[in-house]
Amino acid sequence: MAHLTKERPPLLAERLMRSVLRSDAQLHGVLGDLREEWARLRKTKSRFASDLWFWRQACLVYWRFRVEPQNTRSVFPKSGLDKFVADSANDTRLALRTLIKRPLFAAAAIVTISLGIGATTAIFAVVDGVLLRPLPYRDSDRLVTVSVLREGDRSVQRDMSPPDVADLKEQATSLQSLVGYQPRSVSITSGEDPVLINAARVSEGLLSVFGVVPVLGRDLTAEESGFGAPAQVVISHRLWSERFGLAPDVVGRSIELGSGGTPFEVIGVAPEGFEFPGNTALWMPHRFSSPTSCGRACHTWWTVGKLSPEASANSLDAEASSIASSLALAYPETNAGKGFAVETLQDQVVGPVRARLWILFGAVSVVLLIACANVTNLLLIRAYGRRHEFAIRTALGAGRGQLTRQLLVESLVLAIAGGGLSLAVASGLIELLKQTATTMLPRVAEISIDGSVLLFSTVLVLAVALLTSVSPTLHLSRVSPSENLGHAARGSGGGIVGRRFRNLVIGFEVALTVILLSGAGLLARSFERMYAVDLGFETNDVLRVTLSKGGTLDEVRTFYRTLEERISSLPGVESVGSIYGAPLGPGHTTAELRVEGRPDPEPGTETYAGVRAVSPHYLEAARIPLLRGRSLMASDDVDPLPRAVVNETFVRENFPTEEPLGRQVRVLTDQGYGSPTWTIVGVVGDIHSEAVTRGAIAELYVPHGHFGPGFMTVTVKALPGSPRLFPAIRAEIRALDPRIPLRHVETVSEAMSREAAPMRFLMLFAVLFAAVAAALAGIGLYGVLAYLVSRQVRDIGLRIALGAQAAQMTMRVLADGFRIVLLGAAAGIGVSILGGRVLGAFLFNVHPNDPLAMLAALAAIVLIGSAAMFVPALRASRIDPVETLRSL
Amino acid sequence: MALGDFEQLVLLAVLHLGDDAYGVRIVDAIEERTCRTVSRSALYVTFDRLEGKDLLESDLRGGDASRGGKKRRYVTVTAAGLEALRESRAALLGMWRGLEPVLREDT
Numbered sequence: 005m006a007h008l009t010k011e012r013p014p015l016l017a018e019r020l021m022r023s024v025l026r027s028d029a030q031l032h033g034v035l036g037d038l039r040e041e042w043a044r045l046r047k048t049k050s051r052f053a054s055d056l057w058f059w060r061q062a063c064l065v066y067w068r069f070r071v072e073p074q075n076t077r078s079v080f081p082k083s084g085l086d087k088f089v090a091d092s093a094n095d096t097r098l099a100l101r102t103l104i105k106r107p108l109f110a111a112a113a114i115v116t117i118s119l120g121i122g123a124t125t126a127i128f129a130v131v132d133g134v135l136l137r138p139l140p141y142r143d144s145d146r147l148v149t150v151s152v153l154r155e156g157d158r159s160v161q162r163d164m165s166p167p168d169v170a171d172l173k174e175q176a177t178s179l180q181s182l183v184g185y186q187p188r189s190v191s192i193t194s195g196e197d198p199v200l201i202n203a204a205r206v207s208e209g210l211l212s213v214f215g216v217v218p219v220l221g222r223d224l225t226a227e228e229s230g231f232g233a234p235a236q237v238v239i240s241h242r243l244w245s246e247r248f249g250l251a252p253d254v255v256g257r258s259i260e261l262g263s264g265g266t267p268f269e270v271i272g273v274a275p276e277g278f279e280f281p282g283n284t285a286l287w288m289p290h291r292f293s294s295p296t297s298c299g300r301a302c303h304t305w306w307t308v309g310k311l312s313p314e315a316s317a318n319s320l321d322a323e324a325s326s327i328a329s330s331l332a333l334a335y336p337e338t339n340a341g342k343g344f345a346v347e348t349l350q351d352q353v354v355g356p357v358r359a360r361l362w363i364l365f366g367a368v369s370v371v372l373l374i375a376c377a378n379v380t381n382l383l384l385i386r387a388y389g390r391r392h393e394f395a396i397r398t399a400l401g402a403g404r405g406q407l408t409r410q411l412l413v414e415s416l417v418l419a420i421a422g423g424g425l426s427l428a429v430a431s432g433l434i435e436l437l438k439q440t441a442t443t444m445l446p447r448v449a450e451i452s453i454d455g456s457v458l459l460f461s462t463v464l465v466l467a468v469a470l471l472t473s474v475s476p477t478l479h480l481s482r483v484s485p486s487e488n489l490g491h492a493a494r495g496s497g498g499g500i501v502g503r504r505f506r507n508l509v510i511g512f513e514v515a516l517t518v519i520l521l522s523g524a525g526l527l528a529r530s531f532e533r534m535y536a537v538d539l540g541f542e543t544n545d546v547l548r549v550t551l552s553k554g555g556t557l558d559e560v561r562t563f564y565r566t567l568e569e570r571i572s573s574l575p576g577v578e579s580v581g582s583i584y585g586a587p588l589g590p591g592h593t594t595a596e597l598r599v600e601g602r603p604d605p606e607p608g609t610e611t612y613a614g615v616r617a618v619s620p621h622y623l624e625a626a627r628i629p630l631l632r633g634r635s636l637m638a639s640d641d642v643d644p645l646p647r648a649v650v651n652e653t654f655v656r657e658n659f660p661t662e663e664p665l666g667r668q669v670r671v672l673t674d675q676g677y678g679s680p681t682w683t684i685v686g687v688v689g690d691i692h693s694e695a696v697t698r699g700a701i702a703e704l705y706v707p708h709g710h711f712g713p714g715f716m717t718v719t720v721k722a723l724p725g726s727p728r729l730f731p732a733i734r735a736e737i738r739a740l741d742p743r744i745p746l747r748h749v750e751t752v753s754e755a756m757s758r759e760a761a762p763m764r765f766l767m768l769f770a771v772l773f774a775a776v777a778a779a780l781a782g783i784g785l786y787g788v789l790a791y792l793v794s795r796q797v798r799d800i801g802l803r804i805a806l807g808a809q810a811a812q813m814t815m816r817v818l819a820d821g822f823r824i825v826l827l828g829a830a831a832g833i834g835v836s837i838l839g840g841r842v843l844g845a846f847l848f849n850v851h852p853n854d855p856l857a858m859l860a861a862l863a864a865i866v867l868i869g870s871a872a873m874f875v876p877a878l879r880a881s882r883i884d885p886v887e888t889l890r891s892l
Numbered sequence: 893m894a895l896g897d898f899e900q901l902v903l904l905a906v907l908h909l910g911d912d913a914y915g916v917r918i919v920d921a922i923e924e925r926t927c928r929t930v931s932r933s934a935l936y937v938t939f940d941r942l943e944g945k946d947l948l949e950s951d952l953r954g955g956d957a958s959r960g961g962k963k964r965r966y967v968t969v970t971a972a973g974l975e976a977l978r979e980s981r982a983a984l985l986g987m988w989r990g991l992e993p994v995l996r997e998d999t
Contacts, residue, residue: 012960029943029965032952034936036962037915041932043958064933 013042014055017062024069095413113379117422120375122429125461127368129434131361133451135354142215146311147349155341163303176323178315181213184305187281191745194260198745201285213310221255221272229289237268241276243285264554300338321346340607353446360766367773370516374777377513378784379472381506385791387476408477415473423465444762510788511828517781518832518861524774525857526843526850527767533849534760540691541587542627545722546752547729550590551744553714557677560714570736576726581622586717587693588755590748595673611657613702615671617711625721633665633686641709648682652690654702675713696759697848778868786872789821793876800880801888810881817877825869833858895980902938903977906969914964947973
């Protein structure tokens with residue numbers, strides 16, 4: 005046991021005792037004795053058990069010497085702090101005792117508070133992690149992005165042209181750096197099975213913009229991008245670890261990319277955690293095929309830059325506008341009507357979800373308010389029950405301050421207990437949020453319950469304690485003891501003022517609930533409408549897989565036609581087609597259009613169309629109906645005369661009064677295989693190709709055999725009820741080309757569900773919060789009515805004894821309840837109608853004042869209200885008059 | 893001066909222990925004789941209180957390695973303490989007198 009001599013009891017516990025032991029006698033006596041006993045205990049017990057014993061003694065000593073007033077009073081005069089601690093301790097003990105005596109009341113209040121604070125804390129954690137916290141980069145407030153601003157319709161287009169980026173970078177003094185990049189996925193074909201990773205083509209290395217340096221090698225330079233750029237890459241730390249096992253000699257080794265297996269030399273490794281944009285694993289230079297291949301009309305780059313130390317986003321904005329004007333003068337054919345829009349990187353990353361998150365935060369704050377209202381009412385009701393107690397205490401000399409403090413401490417105890425429980429509610433809700441929002445919420449990994457979130461919930465706890473204690477305190481401390489004693493003796497319903505106040509609080513709750521219910525109803529209706537949209541193409545039993553195949557036009561065409569043939573012979577397959585620019589899928593190209601035989605349009609009056617390259621059977625496989633003329637046929641794929649099919653919107657925009665069939669059009673874009681003049685041979689129906697919530701755009705379907713590209717989405721219409729086809733499809737692809745990676749493997753229903761994710765997210769939580777609010781309001785209403793009935797037992801019993809019907813008494817309670825519900829609901833509907841615009845932007849095909857949603861909210865609250873009134877009303881009707889008379 | 897129940901136990905234990913009366917020993921003595929667990933913190937505030945009422949005296953001396961350099965607070969009962977004990981005993985005995993048949997356990 006020699007080692008024991010080195011051991012000593014917990015230092016912190018000793019500190020705790022030292023803080024209250026004053027005299028030498030106490031210090032030596034207490035500390036020495038407890039150490040001696042600890043050492044003795046240690047010979048027979050484990051370290052943990054001994055320490056636990058010591059801590060227990062330390063806490064008791066602390067309590068006795070600091071807090072227990074009666075024991076130390078005679079020995080030590082109390083300081084102000086001691087008095088405060090002792091008084092608060094007494095109040096806390098008293099509060100705990102009173103709450104334990106009423107476990108149901110305490111549980112109801114604590115659960116209500118925990119729901120309110122928990123939900124609010126969870127949404128705050130999301131708001132904080134996503135919106136408020138700066139991006140995790142050095143000088144992140146100086147990171148900006150520049151986009152194209154179309155002055156015609158003030159729309160912002162994210163893609164910039166490389167020459168515009170170069171000019172901005174050179175001329176804008178507010179900018180320290182500006183890099184163009186293009187997120188894309190590439191396949192690593194070095195190993196056995198091709199692996200698809202996120203990559204970014206960059207105009208130069210991104211690392212210096214973010215203030216980080218490579219851990220190995222160096223970053224890409226501006227000279228190493230563009231025409232004739234060397235095949236070099238910088239890889240992420242994660243890729244270095246996963247692919248190269250953190251090999252220190254990775255720089256100089258090569259990695260094969262793309263279906264062609266082109267070797268790229270690794271020249272650097274980014275530091276751990278740097279994966280901008282998104283989860284990029286690899287940065288490669290833009291490698292243009294010719295010096296002029298991407299000019300000012302070629303919009304392909306997103307940008308990220310860093311402001312000079314003294315510049316601001318506004319100063320850059322002003323500079324960019326003047327640069328845009330001079331570019332418009334110098335290059336009118338490409339830059340007329342083109343401006344630049346500057347926003348901070350943080351705004352760009354979180355902008356799309358900002359409004360949605362604030363709406364959720366608003367909704368959850370309303371839930372918290374309802375929870376507070378409920379607890380206030382519970383406390384008020386209890387306060388009336390305690391008038392007698394307070395009256396006696398006042399009569400015995402308790403000051404108003406003392407009583408106020410006690411009520412506040414009681415609220416605080418409830419709020420702290422609720423706050424503690426709320427952390428469980430919050431972490432559960434955060435998990436749910438993270439799971440439902442992974443695809444639509446940026447920075448999900450950064451959401452956590454950290455210091456600032458805890459601080460926020462602590463503030464909420466204090467606020468709830470204050471808010472819920474104010475009105476009971478006012479009511480109790482205002483009335484004189486004699487009056488209170490009188491009331492208590494008569495045992496009546498607690499005064500007209502108190503009753504009105506309680507009704508007001510419940511009415512307020514009902515109104516807030518109706519606002520949440522109608523908002524949730526509107527979102528649910530939108531969601532339903534979204535799924536009810538006829539998209540114009542087949543969505544059931546359709547599977548898709550996107551492939552990227554390199555090679556000549558002939559090779560690409562042969563590959564896809566062979567693949568389509570092989571897949572169509574699989575059992576369970578009804579038809580197969582391929583498309584570049586699949587609806588709700590990847591690879592959309594919108595290009596400027598020229599109609600043959602018409603003069604070139606004035607700048608600003610150009611028309612655009614979505615260009616979709618399709619295989620001969622695609623339109624048939626996707627069930628896009630032919631309206632006039634003929635569809636594309638297998639022969640069109642190889643026939644020297646290029647033919648195309650357009651949709652209704654195309655006809656409406658370009659040939660409103662003319663016959664489109666037989667007309668010739670050109671599009672000013674190509675996929676590396678040229679872009680011929682197309683002769684229109686047919687018109688097909690419109691489809692929602694870009695998004696469910698967006699209408700059709702003009703579309704031009706051209707034969708894949710003429711236009712390319714190698715990037716196609718193979719679309720398979722399966723027979724209903726056929727088994728999973730993906731393994732068989734994958735096998736066919738592998739048989740044709742084992743190196744080609746499969747992207748976006750999904751059914752059309754999955755694509756739709758992804759589309760609907762943001763709305764589903766908002767709706768889900770709106771419905772959840774509305775449901776919690778409705779439940780709380782129901783409980784609140786029940787509490788108030790049940791209390792009223794219980795206080796009026798004698799009154800009601802007397803009336804029944806004097807000849808009133810039991811049914812009349814039921815009606816009285818119901819009338820009381822319904823008056824509150826209907827007035828509250830009317831107020832709620834009024835606010836919903838006035839504030840409907842807030843939700844307007846998130847609704848789809850539903851008016852913000854949709855009567856059905858309002859009626860549904862009304863019906864729901866009436867239903868909940870009736871349920872809450874049922875038991876109290878029944879009780880009122882069953883009061884026994886004989887029993888009442890006997891008790892008089 | 894009226895003594896509390898616990899105060900009496902402490903003073904009696906100190907008398908039993910004689911020269912060896914300090915915290916740990918007193919706890920052991922009371923626990924052994926009464927079969928009740930003694931709260932250490934209560935004991936220490938009781939020391940202070942009894943000393944404040946001049947019923948007990950204490951001095952610091954001795955100590956060993958297990959006390960980490962802290963001395964022992966040896967306590968002795970003062971004359972006033974003895975007097976208070978006598979009074980308590982008399983009062984209690986006065987109250988007990990005549991009640992033995994009622995409280996005998998085998999009845």
